[in-house]
Amino acid sequence: MDNTALFNLSYGVYVITTWGEGRATGCTANSAMQITSTPATIAVSINHDNYTNKCIKDTGIFAVNILGENVDPVIIGSFGFRSGKDVDKFEGIEPLVKEFTPVLPQAISYITCKVINTMETDTHTIFLGQVTDAGNLSKDIPMTYSYYHKVVKGTTPKNAPTYKGD
C-alpha cells in the first residue's frame, strides 16, 4: 500500500469555531465538506483530543471559517498548534457572532451550523451540521491545503487526519 496516494485528496484550510467555557475557541481543520444541498449540511472531522471536539458536543453548534490565501499565517498556527483549553485563542480577536456562534473576522467566508448527527471513529468525531447562516467577509481566494503546504510551507498538527509525521 502506498499511502502517498492519500495526499492527492484535495482540501481547504479552515478554522472550526465554537464556544468554550466562557470564551470563543476553535481549531484549524482541513476536513470539511458539504453533504446535502436541501437543507444545506456540512460534515467536519475533529480529533477527540481537540478541546473544540468537547466544546461542539457541549454547545451543539460550530462555524466553519474559510481561510483565504492572504490570511496571516499566525492565525493558522495560533489555532492549530495550541489547545483552547490552555490558552485563549481569540486573545486580541473580537469574534463576530452569527446565529449565536463565534466567527473569525479574518475568514473570507463563514458557515454556521447546528449539529444534527455525529459519527464516531477511533480518533475523530464526524459532526454533521445543518447550516444556520453563511456569509462572505472578503474577496480573497480560498486557500487550499496544497497551497498551504507549497506556498505557506505549513506543517500539520499531530491531531489532523492528514498528519504526515515529522
Add this chain to the structure above:
Amino acid sequence: MDNTALFNLSYGVYVITTWGEGRATGCTANSAMQITSTPATIAVSINHDNYTNKCIKDTGIFAVNILGENVDPVIIGSFGFRSGKDVDKFEGIEPLVKEFTPVLPQAISYITCKVINTMETDTHTIFLGQVTDAGNLSKDIPMTYSYYHKVVKGTTPKNAPTYKGD
C-alpha cells in the same frame, strides 16, 4: 444567508467505483475526505438516487479514484451525467482490480476501502471506509473542483451536494 459562502469550500474531483450487477460501475463525486490516519479511513458522500449508492451498500466496498488536471473530460461526463443502472460506464475501459475493487486506470491515484460505518441524511449517505489499498498511477497534478469549474468549465450533476442549479 448568503449560500455563495459554501462555494468557497475546497474539493477535489473523484470517481467513486464499485461493483454493480455483473460489472464495474461508479459516479463522479467531489465530497471525499480523510477522517483518521491510524487506521486510515475516508468518508465519501453519495446521493441516494445514485446507483453507486445501492451498489456500495450491496458490496461493502468502494474505491476513490483521484482525477488529475489532464484527465480526458469525457471521463468526468461519462461517470457524472448518466446512471450506471442504465449504461455500462466502463464500456471500453478495462478496470484495474485492487483488493477485489474496480479501479479506474485513468485515475492518478486510487484508494480502495471497505465500509465500516454509514451515516444517513435526507438525500445522501456518508460512507466511512477503512483503506484496504492505495497507490499512484500517474504524476499528474490532482484536479481541484475549482480548477474543474474554471478551466474545464464543468457543470455539476444534479445529485451532487454542491449542485448550483442551471
